[in-house]
Amino acid sequence: MTQVLKPYLPQERDETVLSWVARLAAFHTGDIVARFLNDFSIPSQRLLAGDNEVLRNLAEITGADFGGLRALQPEQTDQRRYRFRGNDFSSEFMPQKELAYCPRCLREDDERGHSTRVGRWMWLFEPVRVCEHHNVPLIVHQKTKWNDMIRGFNEIAPEKTAIARQADNMPEWSVSPLQGYVVDRMRGETGPAWLDSQSIEQASRATTMIGVLEGWGASANLHTLVDDDWDKAGQLGFEVTSGGVSTIRQFFERIQRNHPSPNANVGPQAVFGPLYKWLQFSRGGKDYGPIKDVLREHILDTMAVKAGSNLLGEIVHETRRHTVKSLAKKSGLDVRTLRRALVSNGLLNGGDKSSLNNSVDAVAGEQLAGALSRAITFREIPEYLNATRGQVETLLQEGFLQPIINPSGGNRRFSSWVDTREIDDLIARVSDRAKSVDKPTSGMLRIPDAAQASKRPTKDIVGLLLKGRLSTVEKISTERGYLSLRVSPVEVEEALPLPQADKRPGRYQAAKLLGLSSRTMKRLLETPGQDFFHPEVRKEGACAKECFSFEEMERFKRKYVTLGELKKRSGWHHADVQKELRMHGIHPVCDPKWVCAYLFEREQVDPVIL
Ligand SMILES: [Zn+2]
Helix, strand or coil: CCCCCCCCCCCCCCECHHHHHHHHHHHHHCCCHHHHHHHCCCCHHHHHCCCHHHHHHHHHHHCCCHHHHHCCCCEEEECCEEEECCEEEECCCCCCCEEEECHHHHHHHHHHCCCCCCCEHHHHCCCCCECCCCCCECEEEECCCCCHHHCCHHHHCCCHHHHHHHHHCCCCCCCCHHHHHHHHHHCCCCCCHHHHCCCHHHHHHHHHHHHHHHHHCCCCCHHHCCHHHHHHHHHHHHHHHCCCHHHHHHHHHHHHHCCECCCCCCCHHHHHHHHHHHHHCCCCCCCCCCHHHHHHHHHHHHCCCCCCCEECCEECCCCCEECHHHHHHHHCCCHHHHHHHHHHCCCCCCCCCEHHHCCEEHHHHHHHHHHHHHEECCCCHHHHHCCCHHHHHHHHHCCCCCCCCCHHHCCHHHCCCEEHHHHHHHHHHHCCCCEEECCCCCCCECHHHHHHHHCCCHHHHHHHHHHCCCCCEEEECCCCCHHHEEECHHHHHHHCCCCCCCCCCCHHHHHHHHCCCHHHHHHHHHCCCCCCCCCEEEEECCEEEEECCHHHHHHHHHHEEEHHHHHHHHCCCHHHHHHHHHHCCCCCCCCHHHHCCCEEEHHHHCCCCC
């Protein structure tokens, strides 16, 4: 077919092919579209479907560029499926029964002449509700006649004066960020990564449904929402979805935190309302994109969902969280006892009654519940372990046995509950190398007796057993538990050598060795800014004691000399010694009344008193 339509009527910017064809019909034949299509053998259904062959024919008839036409008309790819500029979507995204228009745009078209109204491609899409040029809501015309879709706005929309009146009476709306995103993406621009990773329809729908939850809460009724509401929902949702998965999960947490859970039985439907129902009860196997997995993972991570149940279209294989009730049922424990234990152990926040806190980690929870159901109290341990109360106390104090819940972390009630599995494990470990005998070999003693005989602490003997450091250990076959073991005190002594005795003198002894009185020693140590002694600290059991190294005492003796020593050395009367020293201008190093002694610097005295 050769080009037959002249002059060439160009497409307006953003004008759909359907709108252009309607204008072509009016321009060239002054006729209605249906007859125009008939004249050129263009089936209207295929034109509506944006069929490639039809567009090619139109390009030939008019001299237009096929690629240009293709970029301005969505193409039907399947039943109720369309594609536009590389984006695939369903007919819900491009409502077939509605034709939306901006009366101000049409008024401007009218001002240019007759039959000049242009249908813009953005108006085809459901998330587009506001004219981006005039910031007014689009007016939606419901398709009433079979051929409404192919008729242009010159025929469908009100006539010139009515459209001008409509245009004058529009409220001001702003373009929602979701609409902006959808149109920009159609124009080939990139947007937030998470939204760009899915189809445009999935991105738009997920954003809107999150917005509904944010704006109208879990009990939102979608049927009561009007255009304005959906626009607002797109706006609210975009703040969340544009931030990607982490922002979406933070949003879910906030929703849970604000949702009270008085009976701890609140499930995901009650908390996530419209979003959950949309994804859970979808029909026809629709693919809603990544939002489904984000919500599903979040629910599994934070709420109790039974294994085997259907969550958002998939069977749950493993329970990640339990409610206190379901865990109590599974473990056969009392709900209140279990709750207290979970709170004490930090698995549950005792003060938080929100639905973010109505479940516990399944693995940690089951572990604690298991330990609790096997646990015995402090009173029962001696019998179970076959040890005295004192020995059990030592084992607990030294950490060989751990209470189920650290007493510093919470409820004292559980501070003496010990898992019998742990007690069994301790017995097994200390008996690991024991040889079973009917009677103990001579000299082999029970652990407490061996501790007494070797003068070594029980805890150190248990430590040796746990480390496998004792070569001979016996277990009496007719006895059980802790007291059935026998060890050799001689081997214990060898394995635990006593530290070398510390012979450094204390203050009293040091004074004696230096020929000073105790009081003098005390005063010297108390002299402000003193440099006589630098005492050291020796640990003796639990308390620290002052002591003096031999080097330190030598240093003192080399530096200072007492009047007593000078008297002895010279054989003079002490008054003569003092007189002699004064004559040489030598004075005591500190006030003799304060220190109760005359102390001189040896360096000064030695040349004078021989
Ligand atoms: Zn407009």
